[in-house]
Amino acid sequence: MHDEQVTDFEPADETALSALPHSGEHEVETTLRPRKLAEFIGQPRVREQLELVLASARKRGVPPDHVLLSGPPGLGKTSLAMIIAAELDATLRVTSGPALERAGDLAAMLSNLAEGDVLFIDEIHRIARPAEEMLYLAMEDFRVDVVVGKGPGATSIPLEIAPFTLVGATTRSGSLTGPLRDRFGFTGQMEFYHPEELELVVGRAATILDITVDEDAGAEIARRSRGTPRIANRLLRRVRDYAEVRANGEASKEVVRAALEVYDVDELGLDRLDRAVLSALVRSFGGGPVGVSTLAVAVGEEPSTVEEVCEPYLVRAGMLARTPRGRVATATAWEHLGLRPPAGTAAEPSLFD
Numbered sequence: 001m002h003d004e005q006v007t008d009f010e011p012a013d014e015t016a017l018s019a020l021p022h023s024g025e026h027e028v029e030t031t032l033r034p035r036k037l038a039e040f041i042g043q044p045r046v047r048e049q050l051e052l053v054l055a056s057a058r059k060r061g062v063p064p065d066h067v068l069l070s071g072p073p074g075l076g077k078t079s080l081a082m083i084i085a086a087e088l089d090a091t092l093r094v095t096s097g098p099a100l101e102r103a104g105d106l107a108a109m110l111s112n113l114a115e116g117d118v119l120f121i122d123e124i125h126r127i128a129r130p131a132e133e134m135l136y137l138a139m140e141d142f143r144v145d146v147v148v149g150k151g152p153g154a155t156s157i158p159l160e161i162a163p164f165t166l167v168g169a170t171t172r173s174g175s176l177t178g179p180l181r182d183r184f185g186f187t188g189q190m191e192f193y194h195p196e197e198l199e200l201v202v203g204r205a206a207t208i209l210d211i212t213v214d215e216d217a218g219a220e221i222a223r224r225s226r227g228t229p230r231i232a233n234r235l236l237r238r239v240r241d242y243a244e245v246r247a248n249g250e251a252s253k254e255v256v257r258a259a260l261e262v263y264d265v266d267e268l269g270l271d272r273l274d275r276a277v278l279s280a281l282v283r284s285f286g287g288g289p290v291g292v293s294t295l296a297v298a299v300g301e302e303p304s305t306v307e308e309v310c311e312p313y314l315v316r317a318g319m320l321a322r323t324p325r326g327r328v329a330t331a332t333a334w335e336h337l338g339l340r341p342p343a344g345t346a347a348e349p350s351l352f353d
């Protein structure tokens, strides 16, 4: 990941590496990251808002306000954090909520920041409480109180830290405590991408990776990417593999269909786990309502995976509804599984309408 194209990127510690997507094709993923705001496709609202925040800070010669990026995995939060640092000509330091178990870990990291650095904390909702409390003061006053000793003899030593910008990323902004959320000057809510935007993502990645995909093939990959650029890039690489081995390197729409069948990605882009969730909901629980924990046990997954990875897209695609009594399958879900919905099953607006 630490390739020469990302000279301003310094993982702050070993665990920081886990803050970034892990895959065997990590380097390819790094190559595909947009480097400038202008190269960042989609998310027009977040882009415009960020442009203003950054331009105004540059004009005033001060580090911009702290930024919170919220949304499902793979929509470009890490890429945006890198772009923020690049646009500011600043050094990016990376860590993650789970890596900040003790307040001391955070204190060490904060005291090593130079003026204007951008500190990226991925999965910030998972930060431990003592570290979170230290972060309040750091974000507001650029100061931390380091507690030395234990019990009645403990003393608190105030430590100045250099003015910096915190970029936090979260897949669950609802899990953030109020005081932490309030200390961010700007929250960018990332949305699923439209198929036309993902076509541009696929086209850009195909050019960088030197893969030939015709227009129809690009559109087909985009349509099956669950509204997510990371998935679009991954499917493109799987299509490339298939085309190279079985289709003379040419990626047509038929090749995309054949390749994605091998990889269990259906026409709407749902993968094996998405379909397992829908199938359990419909077949085992009669369409719901059912609690997310019960649903997770039925598919052998962690509730957080079902909640953070599967559900946002199933909701967006109009197949699943979250109700106060539990998860409910919509008419579209029943039909997608080739079943007739029971009378009175709700239909939800879908990304595909």
Ligand SMILES: Nc1ncnc2c1ncn2[C@@H]1O[C@H](COP(=O)(O)OP(=O)(O)OP(=O)(O)O)[C@@H](O)[C@H]1O
Residues within 6 Å of the ligand: 019, 020, 021, 029, 030, 032, 033, 034, 039, 040, 041, 042, 072, 073, 074, 075, 076, 077, 078, 079, 080, 169, 201, 229, 230, 231, 233
């Ligand atoms: N707007 C975009 N334009 C082009 N490519 C993008 C865009 N957003 C994301 N990507 C691509 O998708 C991949 C995943 O993006 P990124 O790692 O930034 O997502 P993320 O939201 O931080 O995910 P996670 O929180 O799971 O780490 C990147 O490698 C990048 O190539």
